[in-house]
Amino acid sequence: MIKAHQINYQNQKVSILNGVDINVGYGEFLAIVGPNGAGKSSLLNVLANEIKTDKKQDIFFKEKILSTWSLEELARHKAKFSQHNAQDIPLVVKDVVMMGRYPYFNSQPHSEDVKSAEKSMAETDVTHLQNRDYNSLSGGEKQRVHLARVLAQLDNDVAHRLLFLDEPLNNLDIKHQYKTLELIKKFTQQNNSAIVVLHDLNLAARFADKILLMGNGEVLSYGSPSEVFTQDMISSAYNFPCTICKHPVHQDTMILFG
Numbered sequence: 001m002i003k004a005h006q007i008n009y010q011n012q013k014v015s016i017l018n019g020v021d022i023n024v025g026y027g028e029f030l031a032i033v034g035p036n037g038a039g040k041s042s043l044l045n046v047l048a049n050e051i052k053t054d055k056k057q058d059i060f061f062k063e064k065i066l067s068t069w070s071l072e073e074l075a076r077h078k079a080k081f082s083q084h085n086a087q088d089i090p091l092v093v094k095d096v097v098m099m100g101r102y103p104y105f106n107s108q109p110h111s112e113d114v115k116s117a118e119k120s121m122a123e124t125d126v127t128h129l130q131n132r133d134y135n136s137l138s139g140g141e142k143q144r145v146h147l148a149r150v151l152a153q154l155d156n157d158v159a160h161r162l163l164f165l166d167e168p169l170n171n172l173d174i175k176h177q178y179k180t181l182e183l184i185k186k187f188t189q190q191n192n193s194a195i196v197v198l199h200d201l202n203l204a205a206r207f208a209d210k211i212l213l214m215g216n217g218e219v220l221s222y223g224s225p226s227e228v229f230t231q232d233m234i235s236s237a238y239n240f241p242c243t244i245c246k247h248p249v250h251q252d253t254m255i256l257f258g
């Protein structure tokens with residue numbers, strides 16, 4: 001789906017990404033984890049074509065150089081949920097979700113656009129908020145509205161779509177954290193892919209197929225959750241003690257901190 005070799009990125013002469021390799025296949029759920037300032041959001045922005053790397057480096061999206069895709073076409077193949085969504089949007093919720101359908105209509109939404117928006121609002125549990133002013137919502141409700149917007153954007157018949165999500169669980173209560181990860185998992189089980197920045201390592205272990213652990217702009221480890229989440233690797237990456245065990249119910253790798 002997306003492949004890049006030796007990504008380097010600097011901002012104002014500060015090195016932010018150093019020699020990052022990445023290869024995400026169709027149907028894969030990749031979680032990017034690591035401490036604050038590790039470069040997770042920067043990597044996501046580079047891969048999503050939102051910031052340019054220093055030299056012209058080839059990032060291949062579906063076997064074609066990412067920078068050669070038309071933006072219009074790309075909007076049907078990939079969507080990004082950002083950590084810093086605009087806080088002040090003078091629209092009602094259903095119109096914010098409809099923004100995800102802008103690549104599909106000119107002045108008036110078609111009935112498919114309305115259906116897509118309704119479907120994604122139901123999936124993210126915001127249907128009951130659809131006529132509310134976006135600005136009046138709580139932090140978690142706003143997050144779910146933006147999730148509905150990106151899901152609506154990718155509601156089409158393109159084979160192999162890619163979702164980028166930067167800390168989608170921020171502000172969400174426990175039920176909505178699980179519901180969101182289940183939605184993303186369902187999306188990847190339909191041969192689409194997702195690259196998700198997560199801080200909760202146990203949720204990453206539960207839902208992701210692969211983990212990319214970053215530190216200081218570099219890849220510290222990459223592999224399945226049980227390969228990456230070792231005591232040495234995690235305690236050294238986070239500079240914090242931890243113990244690795246198995247979840248008593250579903251046997252996934254579990255990390256206890258402290």
Ligand SMILES: Nc1ncnc2c1ncn2[C@@H]1O[C@H](COP(=O)(O)OP(=O)(O)OP(=O)(O)O)[C@@H](O)[C@H]1O
Pocket residue numbers: 011012014016034035036037038039040041042043
């Ligand atoms: N425009 C910029 N100018 C200077 N430094 C920057 C800029 N953007 C990012 N950085 C630095 O690059 C590093 C990586 O930032 P990034 O946001 O990618 O980290 P992150 O892993 O997503 O962190 P967090 O978990 O805190 O969200 C940080 O030290 C940050 O301060």
